[in-house]
Amino acid sequence: MQRKTSQRDAIREVFRQNDRPLAIEEILEAGRRRVRSLNQATVYRNLKLLVESGWLKKIHAPERGTLYEIAGKAHHHHFRCRRCERMFEIEGCAFNDRHSTPPGFVTEGHEIFLFGLCAACRS
Amino acid sequence: MQRKTSQRDAIREVFRQNDRPLAIEEILEAGRRRVRSLNQATVYRNLKLLVESGWLKKIHAPERGTLYEIAGKAHHHHFRCRRCERMFEIEGCAFNDRHSTPPGFVTEGHEIFLFGLCAACRS
């Protein structure tokens, strides 16, 4: 059975307080503010556990690498700001893959990444 | 000035004969059939050169890692077959990012990845 540890709690708390996909370094840095001894290996191990248990979802973002976000949300897409490099979640989906599926192919899902400037960096 | 080498020619030829995004491994393997001594480092160096010179384009695909495709094509998207793991190029784009851009954000571009089964693996 999975035990309750301050390290894992800290990691979960980091995600709850940042409602956007996070990179390892961000998680490690923010997590250390809660549990000073927090180790890189521990973060990696817990992210893996949290993904396996369905609490987190792993994202592979172009030009941004691996990010993690809280799982269970409705289908949505992502926006990467080229200035602050943060990734944001975009609600909803207006994409119909029927028009894009090549003849003979079967589309089972899709991922969309937008990039540009976020509201904060635009000003 | 850039010189003509059999290694670089081999790499370019591999792309010309496979009209889809290729992974390092595929490029190296196919390239070695043309130039037996072809080295991994040489492939990496040439891919970098070819990207810089605008002949290739680098793609970061979810669950697939880094791929390279011939540059200069019209805007298009990608389809990954979950069975053969090959990536295909999909012509055209029916996506309008206006409906997806959050208030205050500026969208400058997008990338779409479909996944499912390709025609060959479907049968």
Place this chain on the structure above:
DNA sequence: GTCGTTGCAAAGCCTTTGCAGGGAA
């Protein structure tokens, strides 16, 4: 006390880099 967890360091990938020899121009 049991055994899931953690920190630390070592080991594993994939990619890049240093170097001396090789080859295009």
Place this chain on the structure above:
DNA sequence: TTCCCTGCAAAGGCTTTGCAACGAC
């Protein structure tokens, strides 16, 4: 001859793993 390129091996960066100590239950 010049100096761009290549192969080989070592080094880098990120992620995983082995191990002994720790701590939740």
